Every structure is written in C-alpha cells, then in structure tokens.
Amino acid sequence: MKLVFERPKSLQETKTHYCPGCGHGVIHRLVAEVMDELNIREKTIGVAPVGCSVLAYNYFNCDMQQAAHGRAPAVATGIKRVLPENIVFAYQGDGDLAAIGTAEIIHAAARGENITVIFVNNAIYGMTGGQMAPTTLLGQKTETSPYGRNAQSAGYPIRVCEMLSTLDGASYLARAQVTDVKNILRAKSYIKKAFETQINKKGFSLVEILSPCPTNWGMSPSNAIFWVKNEMTKVFPPGIYKDWEEGR
Amino acid sequence: MEKILMKGNEALAEAAIRAGCQCFFGYPITPQSELPAYLAREMPKRGGVFLQAESEVAAINMVYGAAGAGARVMTSSSSPGISLKQEGISYLCGAELPCVIVNIMRGGPGLGDIQPAQSDYYQATRGGGHGDYRTIVLAPSSVQELVDLVYDAFDLADLYRNPVMILGDGILGQMMEPVVFKERPKRELPPKDWATTGMKNRKQNVINSLYLDPVKLEEHNWKLYRKYKEIEEKEVRYEMINCDDADYFVVAYGIAARIALSAIEMARERGIKVGLIRPITLWPYPAKAFEEVISRAKAFLTVELSLGQMVDDVKLSVNGRAPVYFYGRPGGMVFTAEEILKEIEKMRGWPDETGI
Numbered sequence: 001m002k003l004v005f006e007r008p009k010s011l012q013e014t015k016t017h018y019c020p021g022c023g024h025g026v027i028h029r030l031v032a033e034v035m036d037e038l039n040i041r042e043k044t045i046g047v048a049p050v051g052c053s054v055l056a057y058n059y060f061n062c063d064m065q066q067a068a069h070g071r072a073p074a075v076a077t078g079i080k081r082v083l084p085e086n087i088v089f090a091y092q093g094d095g096d097l098a099a100i101g102t103a104e105i106i107h108a109a110a111r112g113e114n115i116t117v118i119f120v121n122n123a124i125y126g127m128t129g130g131q132m133a134p135t136t137l138l139g140q141k142t143e144t145s146p147y148g149r150n151a152q153s154a155g156y157p158i159r160v161c162e163m164l165s166t167l168d169g170a171s172y173l174a175r176a177q178v179t180d181v182k183n184i185l186r187a188k189s190y191i192k193k194a195f196e197t198q199i200n201k202k203g204f205s206l207v208e209i210l211s212p213c214p215t216n217w218g219m220s221p222s223n224a225i226f227w228v229k230n231e232m233t234k235v236f237p238p239g240i241y242k243d244w245e246e247g248r
Numbered sequence: 249m250e251k252i253l254m255k256g257n258e259a260l261a262e263a264a265i266r267a268g269c270q271c272f273f274g275y276p277i278t279p280q281s282e283l284p285a286y287l288a289r290e291m292p293k294r295g296g297v298f299l300q301a302e303s304e305v306a307a308i309n310m311v312y313g314a315a316g317a318g319a320r321v322m323t324s325s326s327s328p329g330i331s332l333k334q335e336g337i338s339y340l341c342g343a344e345l346p347c348v349i350v351n352i353m354r355g356g357p358g359l360g361d362i363q364p365a366q367s368d369y370y371q372a373t374r375g376g377g378h379g380d381y382r383t384i385v386l387a388p389s390s391v392q393e394l395v396d397l398v399y400d401a402f403d404l405a406d407l408y409r410n411p412v413m414i415l416g417d418g419i420l421g422q423m424m425e426p427v428v429f430k431e432r433p434k435r436e437l438p439p440k441d442w443a444t445t446g447m448k449n450r451k452q453n454v455i456n457s458l459y460l461d462p463v464k465l466e467e468h469n470w471k472l473y474r475k476y477k478e479i480e481e482k483e484v485r486y487e488m489i490n491c492d493d494a495d496y497f498v499v500a501y502g503i504a505a506r507i508a509l510s511a512i513e514m515a516r517e518r519g520i521k522v523g524l525i526r527p528i529t530l531w532p533y534p535a536k537a538f539e540e541v542i543s544r545a546k547a548f549l550t551v552e553l554s555l556g557q558m559v560d561d562v563k564l565s566v567n568g569r570a571p572v573y574f575y576g577r578p579g580g581m582v583f584t585a586e587e588i589l590k591e592i593e594k595m596r597g598w599p600d601e602t603g604i
Contacts, residue, residue: 012452043446045317048456057454063444065316065455068339071309074301078313078321079444081271081297086446104309107302 008032010041012061021221023211024052026178027120028059030188031089034195035062040087045079047072047090049097052126056091070101073108076115087198089116095125098134098158105164105206112169112203116194119160119206122213123232130216134158137235142216161208161241172197172205173241179210179229183238190240202244210236251426256391256416257282259427260324260350263398265290266429269348270319271297273310277329278362279418280352284324304329308336308349315345316455318443320402324350326418327368328359331376337411338377341472342457346405348398349383349413352421355580363580364418366502369557372415373531380469382476384412384483385530387501391425396432397528403435408479409442415530417553419503419582479532486534487526490516491541494523496595498588499550499562501527508551511588522592530558535565545570549595551588552576 007013010032018024035041041062048056050069057064067075072090080088097105097119108115124142125131131144135157139148149157161173172194176187187209194205210232212224219227254262261283264272272291274284284300291298297314301307307323314321325333330351340347353368355361370376372385384404388394394416401412444453459465490512491497500508505526515522523541525548527534538545547570550559555578563572575591577583 042448045444045446047313054458057452057456061447061452063447063453065313065444066343066458067312068309068335071305071312071336074306074309075313075316077299077306078271078273078310078315079317080313081299081310082314082317082319082321083445103302104306107306 008036010035010061012059014058017055018052019215021212021214021224022052023122023178023209024120026184027118027187027209027211028056030184030191031091031118032060033188034192037192038195038199040195040199043085044087044089045083047076047079047088049090049092051093051096053091053093053120054127070096070099071104072096073101073104073113073115073117077108077111077113080113080115084114087116087195089118089195091118092120093126094119094121094123094133094135098160105160106167109164109167109170109204109206112171114198114201114203116198117206118191119208120211121160121208121236122211123157124213124216126213126216135236137231157235159236161206164206165241169204170206170242171203171244175208175210175236175238175241177210177228177233177238179225197244208236210238249428249430251428253424254391254427255282255422255424256394257352257421258286259391259395260398260414261286261290263395263429264322264348265294265296267399267402268320269296269322269402271299271314271321272323273299273301273307273314273321274323274325275301275304275307275329277326279354279364279421280324280326280350282421283350304332305335308333311347312336312340312343312345315340315347316343316444318440318445320406322348322350324352326352326354327356327365330368330371334371334376337383338375338379338381339457340411341381341383342379343455344409345411345455346409347411348401348405349411351413351415353415353417361580362418364503364582365553365578365580366417366504367554367557367578368415369530369552369554372413373533373561381472382479382531384408384410384479385415386412387415387528387530388420389502389505389526391420391423392427394420395427395429399432403437404483406437407435408475410475415502417503483529484532484534484536485528486537487528488537488540489524489526491523491525494521494541495544495546496520496522496592497525497541497545497548498522498592499525499527499548499558500552501530501558504551504553507583507585508588510585511592514585514589515592520592520596527558533561533565538565542566542569547571547573547595549573549575549591551583551591553582554578
C-alpha cells in the first residue's frame, strides 16, 4: 500500500488542547512540514510564547525553550548568538508580539537577527479569555472593549508587517491567512521562505498569519473563517512585504 | 604572578572572560558602564559574543536563551536596571538556568543617584521577582575579591543550575586596586546534557518554567527547595577579623566592611574589644558565623549603606540572644570610619533594651 498522508516527523503525537476551529493546529503543522522538508528538525530550537500556544513544545518535536510574555525574540537572540549554525524560530501571538513584546520584536528585526518569527494574529487575547489585543479591529467587541474598539479611547490596530518593513534589518516579511487550501498553501510557502532566509544567513524573517479564534470571537468555526477573509484582511492585507531576493 | 592596577568594573570583565564567559548581554547604566565597554572591546577578539540589548528586560532574556543553549553567560547592571531584570531572574530560577548577574549598586529608590549604595540587599537576597526562589549572592569587598569571586560565580551557577549574583557597589566598580588573575582550581561540573542545542541523536530538550498541573509545580518547587538547602549547607562563605578575643561585633559586607575595619582598628586602640563579621555570601546567609561568637557576644552593630536591610538577617541569626544595633546612610553618601567608631562606642554604652 502506498502511504499518502502522515504526521510530519517534526510534530509529536499528542492530543490537541486547542479549541475547535482554532488556527494554531494548522499553523503548527505547516511549520512542522517545512522543518521536515528542509531537513532541519535536529538542529532547530524553537521558542514558545506565552498565550494559547504556550505548550508549543508539546507539539513540535525539536528542542524548545519557553519564553516570558513578549520576550521570545530576545530569548531567540540569545540562543542564536550562541549557536549561529543552528536554526532558531520564535512562535508568538499578537498580544505577545505586538503589545508587551513590541520592543523585543522591533529590535530583533532592526539588528537583522538571523532568526525566524511565526506571528499568529487572531486580533484578540485567547488564553486570558478574549481581551482586546493591539491588533483588535476598530469596532470589534472583546471582553475589554465590550462596546467595540473605539479609536478615541483604545487607539488603532498595529500593522506589524508594515511597521517592520521600514527597518533595514528585516529581510523577509509576509502575511498570510489560514482560511482555505489555497491560502494555507501560500502560508506554507511563506514559512518555507522565511526559514530559507535564515538558512542562507540573510537576517530577520517573519511571517504573520491571520488566524481564526471562534471561541473568543463568539462565532462558529465557519463564520470565523469568513470573518478572517472578509474583515481582517481589509485591515491586514496579505502579501509579501519584504523579500531579500527581490530585484536580484 | 603579575599584579595589574585595574578599575573594579574592568577587572570583573577581564575575570569573566578568563572564567570562560562566552557571551555578555547588557544595557548601559552608571556606575557599571566600564564593564560592558571593556567586554565590547575584548569579547570579539577573544571569540566571545558581546551584544548591547535594547533594554535590561531584553538583556536578561537573551541571557536566558544563551544559558538554555548551554553557554557560560553574564549580564551586568546597576540598581534600577536590576529591577527591570527581575522578571527574567524569576524565569531563570524557575527554568534552572545558570548565569552570572552583576549588580553594581547605586542609590535608590527610583532613579536615586549614581553614588554607591547597598540598598538592593532585600531585592538580591529575597528575590525581586515572583515565586519561591533564591539566587546565590556574592558580596566582594576588594577588587581582588571581585576578580576571585567571578570564577566562583560561574562555577556555582553551573554546579547548581542557578543564577548567581555578584553584588558590589559603585565604589567597588569605580576604584582602582592591584589585582592578580590567579589560576583557579577547576571544580567538577556536571555536563549540560539538558541544554537546547538541537536534538540530534537524543530526545527533545525543553527549557521551561511552566507547570500547569499544580501537583507538578509543587514537586518542582520542593525540588528547588532541596537544592537551596544543599546550597545553604555547602556554600556559605564569610570572614571574621579580630573576633577571637572580641565581645562586641560589627557586621558589614562589601565596601562597608572595608570602612568598618578601619573603625575597628581605631576602637581597639581605645581598648574596645571589637571584631568584624563579614558575610561573603549574602544568600546563603552565614548564620553560623554568629554561632561561633554568640556565647560571649555583648552586642552586634550592623553597618550598611542603606536604611537597614541586612540587619534583618543579623537579627535572625542572633535570634534575641544579644542586642543588635544598626547604623547606615541611605542616600548614596558613604560613612567614614569615624562615624562608625562613634556607633561602636555608643554600642558599648547603649542599654540593651534600646536595641532596634
């Protein structure tokens, strides 16, 4: 019999703790597939964030360090500076990366730190129960913006790819969405390119992935996908924001 | 062996390289700035990593990453900067990662001043971060001792998989004294088979301080507790000077102990039998030094460049068996030997019940 589908070697066999319809499972798998395809699993060190994906080390089958909230890029920097020939990636959510860890991500990018960051943007704090994130859309209702995010009191959503693309140290920046097969495959190609950026020692790479959070958005999984596609992408347009290979 | 005249901060930096420090992450702050400046010059030449972080928070988390990857790693700062590092120190303790943290103290609270102080004693010995944890705290009182303790600090960190803090003050960082970089006996150290270096030919290694299951967290904390108890048994260090015939005792650490020693000499000339107890490890605290003299001790005087922090540990060690007095200056001002002499004389005259 021909084997046509199996679990990537870079994923452990474990029960998921993620909610139904959550994007983390798909994104974990994409990262794992890329690690398998690039044959880097045994030299990769991942950095797990604080938030829903805090248990990332239970899923990825590679060496892992768990970081304090927002500090994953600093932890990844420490690892990479000690082990420059290894592959180091950080996995972060929007509260982690765009709020408490804004300084760390900006400066890792500005240094051109040769690491890869997987940035999962679901426009809300998931683990703590659905509070407003820096990426929460205007008008979006959350536990801490119960009347909808209001720019006057709560400011505007932060566009991370656009912001980091002004930095010379950033080599590869792209935004994808895990909403349908076409977009999931595109997300995978971005992730692969980001790891290749690091393998080729081209500096800092980040892939932002728009991801559904049905539980905290109070939607069905299918409506959540619809909302990512139709609402989130208006504020966070998918695409490649920076590519070191462009213009070669 | 060659004696070199060196500034404390620079001597510390040189000792760190010689002790095998592979990387340094820091953020500038007075009065320790010569230390990162020295390492910025020397580390690249000698195969090490120097990186100036965007903040103290980032620096300590870079230390976390590098320590987790198995390197000998150091950071240094001064009081307000160490406050920012406390989050990371709690994580390092939780994840049992070895590193050396230098605190060249200045006046506080808040921005305080840039003058020497000893007012971070509570923060260093009690832990300014969250959770039940301890860091080993070494308190040198000369540039030579600063150098010697750097080697010990790295070894202790690796031996116990725990952060070690070198607690000095602005004077120690800024003063110049002759130093000798002695060859140090190598300590037997366990292999870093827990480090995240890529999992080739072995199982996954995870560096972590999260235990969602409270039973597991409790087990982890008891394990840490047993480690701390072992450190308390094996690693207490202190010095006792002029204590053999003394019935009064001054207790001081670091630069305060140097000044106290001059005062003690002056007091002895006046016929007061007074000795010095100088803790070198502030945690674990050398309570046993007090046991050696408690049966004949008439009183203790703690002197610190603070409003009185170590005096708590002195009182715990004395445990009501003799009066304990305190003298300190908290503004970054340094007391003179004459000021301490006055306090020694007062201690002798003080009625016991006024002991603070």
